[in-house]
Amino acid sequence: MAKTPKRVAVTGAAGQIGYSLLFRIANGDMLGKDQPVILQLLEIDNEKAQKALKGVMMELEDCAFPLLAGMTAHSDPMTAFKDADVALLVGARPRGPGMERKDLLEANAQIFTVQGKALDAVASRDVKVLVVGNPANTNAHIAMKSAPNLPAKNFTAMLRLDHNRALSQVAAKTGTAVGDIEKMVVWGNHSPTMYADYRFATVNGKSVKDLINDQEWNANTFLPTVGKRGAAIIDARGASSAASAANAAIDHVRDWVLGTNGKWTTMGVPSDGSYGIPEGIVFGFPVTTENGEYKIVQGLEIDAFSQERINLTLNELNEERAGVAHLLGQ
Numbered sequence: 656m657a658k659t660p661k662r663v664a665v666t667g668a669a670g671q672i673g674y675s676l677l678f679r680i681a682n683g684d685m686l687g688k689d690q691p692v693i694l695q696l697l698e699i700d701n702e703k704a705q706k707a708l709k710g711v712m713m714e715l716e717d718c719a720f721p722l723l724a725g726m727t728a729h730s731d732p733m734t735a736f737k738d739a740d741v742a743l744l745v746g747a748r749p750r751g752p753g754m755e756r757k758d759l760l761e762a763n764a765q766i767f768t769v770q771g772k773a774l775d776a777v778a779s780r781d782v783k784v785l786v787v788g789n790p791a792n793t794n795a796h797i798a799m800k801s802a803p804n805l806p807a808k809n810f811t812a813m814l815r816l817d818h819n820r821a822l823s824q825v826a827a828k829t830g831t832a833v834g835d836i837e838k839m840v841v842w843g844n845h846s847p848t849m850y851a852d853y854r855f856a857t858v859n860g861k862s863v864k865d866l867i868n869d870q871e872w873n874a875n876t877f878l879p880t881v882g883k884r885g886a887a888i889i890d891a892r893g894a895s896s897a898a899s900a901a902n903a904a905i906d907h908v909r910d911w912v913l914g915t916n917g918k919w920t921t922m923g924v925p926s927d928g929s930y931g932i933p934e935g936i937v938f939g940f941p942v943t944t945e946n947g948e949y950k951i952v953q954g955l956e957i958d959a960f961s962q963e964r965i966n967l968t969l970n971e972l973n974e975e976r977a978g979v980a981h982l983l984g985q
């Protein structure tokens with residue numbers, strides 16, 4: 656018997672990432688090739704954006720995806736998130752000319768407060784939320800805080816693009832295949848301060864750290880390359896990463912829902928205090944997933960260099976959180 660369709664809400668659906676993401680969700684790449692989906696698409700209440708969304712929906716229709724059981728267009732999160740099983744919060748306010756980081760944080764804090772409240776009111780109690788829109792970790796924190804009736808663990812932020820970028824850089828450096836690398840970790844914020852950590856990684860069972868054996872490359876080439884990859888893409892393409900971001904969102908939710916079979920991946924999740932990260936901070940951690948739940952990998956040794964890097968990215972997240980605390984009544 657065919658499965659009951661899952662409701663997938665996507666915000667910013669007429670944007671760049673949306674254009675790469677929706678077709679793959681409808682094709683079964685995210686929830687499985689036997690799982691029908693209903694797309695509930697949110698865009699801003701603006702004629703141009705809503706018209707563009709209609710255009711994307713026309714193309715989705717024209718793909719005749721067998722798994723696409725329905726789709727609706729929305730300008731109100733209260734209808735877009737109704738009974739949603741998965742919510743991909745992609746739409747966000749981009750940085751405009753003359754806008755300070757603080758203004759960007761505040762503009763997005765408002766969006767994610769409203770969306771968190773709407774999820775709280777109308778989404779499935781098991782909704783799995785992935786925040787992609789930047790600043791992703793802090794936006795996820797705000798949505799989580801705005802949804803007190805939903806479990807905090809349902810709110811996650813996307814570090815998977817950083818994780819995938821780290822895998823590719825390590826594969827190129829070691830002359831190995833991406834698919835053979837396991838146990839990569841990216842700690843912290845989705846920003847240039849993130850700490851991609853290959854100390855535990857293996858390739859075909861061999862230690863990546865031993866294979867590379869070059870701390871100078873780690874500190875001065877690898878980390879800046881992964882950290883500034885978003886900016887490098889903008890410089891090269893004239894537009895920010897879209898297809899790779901959509902791909903990472905698919906990877907994140909697929910692994911969360913369908914499990915990693917004991918393998919590690921990276922998710923931005925509210926800290927439970929692991930590794931000294933204050934509870935509730937949405938932080939990139941190594942996780943394994945099973946039966947729709949993630950678990951933070953425990954017991955990893957944090958050496959002095961790693962602690963310094965983790966502190967740096969944590970400080971940035973603390974500052975971001977302090978910058979929006981007044982909006983959360985904290």
Ligand SMILES: NC(=O)C1=CN([C@@H]2O[C@H](COP(=O)(O)OP(=O)(O)OC[C@H]3O[C@@H](n4cnc5c(N)ncnc54)[C@H](O)[C@@H]3O)[C@@H](O)[C@H]2O)C=CC1
Nearest residue numbers: 667669670671672698699746747787788789791813816900
């Ligand atoms: N976490 C990550 O690894 C990555 C995050 N990003 C972020 O993802 C976000 C989206 O990127 P793009 O699709 O390239 O941007 P885009 O500007 O092409 O599309 C964003 C869409 O969101 C819509 N939108 C804005 N506010 C909204 C709201 N309140 N409700 C519903 N829709 C809303 C806009 O109308 C626009 O169509 C950006 O914040 C970007 O910085 C991008 C790449 C990687």
Ligand SMILES: O=C([O-])CC(=O)C(=O)O
Nearest residue numbers: 789816884885886895896
């Ligand atoms: O930098 C940006 O705006 C896009 C982004 O988050 C990334 O590519 O990692």
